[in-house]
Amino acid sequence: xxxxxxxxxxxxxxxLYKDVKNAAELRRKAMEGNINGALVNPTMLVxxxxxxxxxxxxxxxxxxxxxxxxxxxxxxxxxxxxxNNISEAFKRFGISDxxxxxxxxxxxxSDEVQFVSDIxxxxxxxxxxxxxxxxxxxxxxxxxxxxxxxxxxxxxPLLDAVVCRMAIKDVL
Amino acid sequence: MAxxxxxxxxxxxxxxxxxxxxxxxxxxQFLGKPTIVKERFRKRYRHPVLDEKLTxxxxxQEVRSxxxxxxxxxxxxxxxxxxxTSHCIFMEEIAGSSTVRDxxxxxxxxxxxxxxxxxxxxxxxxxxxxxxxxEDVIHGDLTTSNMLLRCSSQDTESDxxxxxxxxxxxxxxxxxxxxxxxxxxxxxxxxxxxTNVLFEKLLQSYTKSSKKSPAVxxxxxxxxxxxxxxxxxG
Amino acid sequence: MQSILCFFFPATMTVVIGFEGSANxxxxxxxxxxxxxxxxxxxxxxxxxxxxxxSDTARHHRAVILTVLKEALEEAGLKPADIxxxxxxxxxxxxxxxxTVAIVARTVAQLWGKPLLGVxxxxxxxxxxxxxxxxxxxxxxxxxxxxxxxxxYSERRxxxxxxxxxxxxxxxxxxxxxxxxxxxxxxxxxxxxxMAKTGTQYVELPxxxxxxxxxxxxxxxxxxxxxxxxxxxxxCTAADLCFSLQETVFAMLVEITExxxxxxxxxxxxxxxxxxxxxxxxxxxxxxxxxRGAKLFATDDRFCIDNGAMIAQAxxxxxxxxxxxxxxxxxxxxxxxxxxVEVTWRD
Numbered sequence: 001x002x003x004x005x006x007x008x009x010x011x012x013x014x015x016l017y018k019d020v021k022n023a024a025e026l027r028r029k030a031m032e033g034n035i036n037g038a039l040v041n042p043t044m045l046v047x048x049x050x051x052x053x054x055x056x057x058x059x060x061x062x063x064x065x066x067x068x069x070x071x072x073x074x075x076x077x078x079x080x081x082x083x084n085n086i087s088e089a090f091k092r093f094g095i096s097d098x099x100x101x102x103x104x105x106x107x108x109x110s111d112e113v114q115f116v117s118d119i120x121x122x123x124x125x126x127x128x129x130x131x132x133x134x135x136x137x138x139x140x141x142x143x144x145x146x147x148x149x150x151x152x153x154x155x156x157p158l159l160d161a162v163v164c165r166m167a168i169k170d171v172l
Numbered sequence: 173m174a175x176x177x178x179x180x181x182x183x184x185x186x187x188x189x190x191x192x193x194x195x196x197x198x199x200x201q202f203l204g205k206p207t208i209v210k211e212r213f214r215k216r217y218r219h220p221v222l223d224e225k226l227t228x229x230x231x232x233q234e235v236r237s238x239x240x241x242x243x244x245x246x247x248x249x250x251x252x253x254x255x256x257t258s259h260c261i262f263m264e265e266i267a268g269s270s271t272v273r274d275x276x277x278x279x280x281x282x283x284x285x286x287x288x289x290x291x292x293x294x295x296x297x298x299x300x301x302x303x304x305x306x307e308d309v310i311h312g313d314l315t316t317s318n319m320l321l322r323c324s325s326q327d328t329e330s331d332x333x334x335x336x337x338x339x340x341x342x343x344x345x346x347x348x349x350x351x352x353x354x355x356x357x358x359x360x361x362x363x364x365x366x367t368n369v370l371f372e373k374l375l376q377s378y379t380k381s382s383k384k385s386p387a388v389x390x391x392x393x394x395x396x397x398x399x400x401x402x403x404x405x406g
Numbered sequence: 407m408q409s410i411l412c413f414f415f416p417a418t419m420t421v422v423i424g425f426e427g428s429a430n431x432x433x434x435x436x437x438x439x440x441x442x443x444x445x446x447x448x449x450x451x452x453x454x455x456x457x458x459x460x461s462d463t464a465r466h467h468r469a470v471i472l473t474v475l476k477e478a479l480e481e482a483g484l485k486p487a488d489i490x491x492x493x494x495x496x497x498x499x500x501x502x503x504x505x506t507v508a509i510v511a512r513t514v515a516q517l518w519g520k521p522l523l524g525v526x527x528x529x530x531x532x533x534x535x536x537x538x539x540x541x542x543x544x545x546x547x548x549x550x551x552x553x554x555x556x557x558x559y560s561e562r563r564x565x566x567x568x569x570x571x572x573x574x575x576x577x578x579x580x581x582x583x584x585x586x587x588x589x590x591x592x593x594x595x596x597x598x599x600x601m602a603k604t605g606t607q608y609v610e611l612p613x614x615x616x617x618x619x620x621x622x623x624x625x626x627x628x629x630x631x632x633x634x635x636x637x638x639x640x641x642c643t644a645a646d647l648c649f650s651l652q653e654t655v656f657a658m659l660v661e662i663t664e665x666x667x668x669x670x671x672x673x674x675x676x677x678x679x680x681x682x683x684x685x686x687x688x689x690x691x692x693x694x695x696x697x698r699g700a701k702l703f704a705t706d707d708r709f710c711i712d713n714g715a716m717i718a719q720a721x722x723x724x725x726x727x728x729x730x731x732x733x734x735x736x737x738x739x740x741x742x743x744x745x746x747v748e749v750t751w752r753d
Contacts, residue, residue, distance in 0.1 A: 398571065
């Protein structure tokens with residue numbers, strides 16, 4: 001579990017699971033609005049910072065009334081994607097029924113903690129430290145999707161290249 | 173201060189680094205990272221319609237050009253977040269860096285044996301600008317203050333990072349690239365008196381590095397001449 | 407103690423007469439140690455839609471220069487014998503008018519037996535501005551019909567940090583005035599300024615800033631092309647166009663001035679040159695200065711617009727620092743950059 005602050009005094013908690021057996025059920029619950037969090041495919045993540053960037057932007061756009069999707073959780077998933085195509089974003093960064101690893105992202109007020117045990121009760125899987133997310137990353141797929149050039153990798157880490165595209169995609 | 177209230181939504185504490193012509197620059201922690209926030213606040217001297225148009229355009233152009241440069245392998249700060257409502261760009265703080273301007277000034281003061289090192293730096297700048305222009309990025313405000321040297325731990329050569337893309341735009345015209353170099357030439361020679369040789373090195377390496385350089389250098393010569401030939405009546 | 411003694415018992419005062427006629431104004435001014443004793447001037451005014459041509463302008467200057475000279479001496483209450491030095495505009499400017507004025511200056515210098523001094527016109531504006539406003543080391547915005555420069559002093563030169571890469575801002579305004587037939591009396595810029603006050607609608611125009619440089623040719627060709635169409639279709643009024651043009655070009659000027667100030671860490675701005683007496687430009691510059699905690703210095707039309715006293719003042723500074731121009735060197739030049747002059751009178 002990892003807890004970080006974002007804008008408007010909100011906090012983001014990330015919980016990572018592997019060997020998940022009930023992905024289909026979780027996905028259905030999330031679509032029905034019965035899970036208070038975004039379910040993210042961790043193989044498309046380079047690190048937890050990427051999620052903070054997406055969540056911060058989602059909360060900002062929600063406050064200014066400029067979200068591209070209907071809910072904050074959907075907006076987080078949308079923001080992780082390098083393109084402005086919503087269904088593509090869900091396909092790549094949301095979870096699929098057969099997935100075995102899931103990152104749950106929850107935006108909350110700093111004093112809220114109840115949801116952690118609620119989510120743990122729902123997920124049938126093994127919790128991992130969030131910093132281990134890169135052990136699950138599919139780097140080749142990420143580089144391909146984000147169109148990272150070999151020259152760009154010389155400028156700095158992959159995470160930088162990914163985050164930069166996420167931050168700028170709305171004006172590309 | 174209006175800027176501070178906007179920023180306080182995103183960061184706990186922001187220290188004003190400088191108030192440039194483009195806006196205020198703050199240093200802060202953002203999502204746990206050392207971050208530079210560039211805030212283009214409203215310029216009250218400008219007509220509100222013009223102000224909004226310019227401010228928005230420049231914010232967009234800045235982040236677009238940064239990405240375009242990075243894709244081409246030219247170092248520029250990573251953009252973390254852009255707030256188009258308050259016109260703030262949150263970007264990577266280039267840690268342990270100094271401006272090329274300060275570097276040239278201090279090297280010149282130190283001793284003359286480092287002349288070769290400065291020439292190599294000038295050549296590196298020439299190569300990087302040639303690469304940038306080959307990507308059709310026109311920086312728009314090239315000065316030695318808008319280039320940073322980042323000391324890297326492993327190799328001896330420090331990384332050159334381009335910043336301040338607020339006046340940048342995309343163009344393939346040799347005229348635009350020539351004016352870009354002209355702006356740099358003037359800024360370079362006025363900030364560093366008696367560095368004509370150094371700037372010449374920069375242009376030579378620019379010329380060698382880009383196939384498109386002959387047309388650009390020709391335009392640069394034309395623009396220089398325009399300045400000298402202007403009659404300046406009145 | 408010595409300096410106090412000097413204050414009470416000054417050495418004899420130095421009187422310099424200055425001749426200016428590089429464009430369509432002809433002026434003769436007399437300065438005595440920082441005091442303007444007289445500064446008469448005439449302007450060659452052309453009909454609406456027309457600019458001033460060099461030979462016509464020179465003819466105008468020839469016709470009035472002796473009258474203006476006589477006025478200058480009478481107003482100052484001085485005789486030729488009281489003058490210590492004769493300063494004239496060496497350049498830059500229009501060839502024929504410059505020659506006309508230089509000939510008169512050379513002639514009186516020889517008649518009166520006084521030393522000559524050829525002065526850079528731009529430096530004249532800067533030194534006059536410094537004298538009148540008491541600005542000590544300002545970033546200078548020099549804006550006129552022929553010049554647009556952002557200047558700062560460093561190491562014995564007035565260095566040009568920013569300038570137009572094509573036409574001057576005053577030239578852009580003058581040529582716009584010709585397009586929509588605004589009167590040249592007293593000056594096109596003044597009439598644009600008055601008309602702009604009743605403009606309400608902001609029309610978007612090209613805005614071109616490149617680092618510390620600006621470009622006005624794009625704006626001019628855009629407005630030349632579009633102005634009469636917009637007016638005849640009733641899309642906007644002439645006043646709206648004046649207003650929008652001023653708002654756009656002045657914003658560009660304030661922006662490059664601010665950039666130069668940030669670059670040089672300067673906290674003073676001095677506006678000089680004919681366009682510098684525009685109150686809207688001064689107002690906008692003032693707002694920028696306030697935002698930066700800087701100070702604005704500007705003068706009115708007596709000293710902003712080309713005049714003889716400014717040449718006398720720069721000449722006074724040069725003369726005091728030991729300079730004179732020998733007769734055989736007393737030529738003129740149409741091109742004379744501000745940064746060519748070694749500033750011998752400042753630290």
